[in-house]
Amino acid sequence: MCGKGMSDVATGGEEQEEGASTEFEDMFEREDGDPKEEESNSEKAIGYLSEELQAERDKIVRTGPFSFESIPVFMGHGTEDEKVPIEIGRLAADFLDIIGVNIEWKEYEGLGHWYSSDMLRDVVRFLKGLDGWKDSTDESRTV
Template structure:
């Protein structure tokens, strides 16, 4: 494997794991809060699938790009500096202190969009997959909904959620009860269907809302490229950090936004992935991407950033 991990700017340079055969595809995979590319990549790529293979043996033409989050203060941890893609409060009440998320989500989404553009320029949009675990899943989903480029091959998320879900759900389904309403509190940001534009779909309105919250430019008709990116979501039923209900609600919202979602849940699994989850993910990726796993040379490619 060829690795590159020098640092530059707010985000350390991504760790690059070379393809074992000629490079034709790229995975961009984001770690969870408090981790980094070095720890996350080694654990993920060393995990054996149910058939005894690994990600690299299944996809020998794929280069793996593992970014590392910048260090930011985590309010919930007494403002300690940790590697996190954005700051956020407890997920038991995801609507609480949502403003903590804005700066990091905006900066990291732009960073991920830049990585996508670079890899698409190298291997083509249909040969790029984006994915993430936990907070890495969350920011990758926000990046998907705000992506305005050519649709890429596929996306996956493990034990994650989508920020600002409650209010986007209010837009695409006004009858849904928000978290604040369940607590008996008025939802000051609740969607008003009387203000709907007949020319803009609820899904487009929801994306426009997200872009506005993240201080991104809002167009009269947002890009709907995300509707052409297929999505796999897996979640442990026993997840103690990102409640299972948050993951399931995220999958439901993504479907309402017009995305082709494959949802898998795993009994007995906490806040991590399992061999079974990765096995299902690989089967799904094989079906959706149709990537060739055998053609090519045994040349090893090293790519630096």
């Protein structure tokens, strides 16, 4: 529920549990009745998670974008993974995309809970595509 709940919060979607009241309640409404100022999807998800973990959200000091929003992420997953179902990876990648993370998702047909030469090749390609990545085989060039 936590991952799905955070996705719903970040996208503004509503999750209606069976038997729950159909009356709409704005989870972002302040006690004084004023809605919170516009938050990014990342801020909404972090706020939801903070409440779920009963953490103090006001201790998060923002001076700019969240650092995780500026870090490209590569995620690869085998379609035959017997330990972690591929759907979990898909949900994680979708959620990271929703909250603004630059995510590259790749599925590897027939691969179980391991890595393959194709996955390693994709990881190297991904890393070489990052700004500032230096190829150790050619010290004179920056990719």
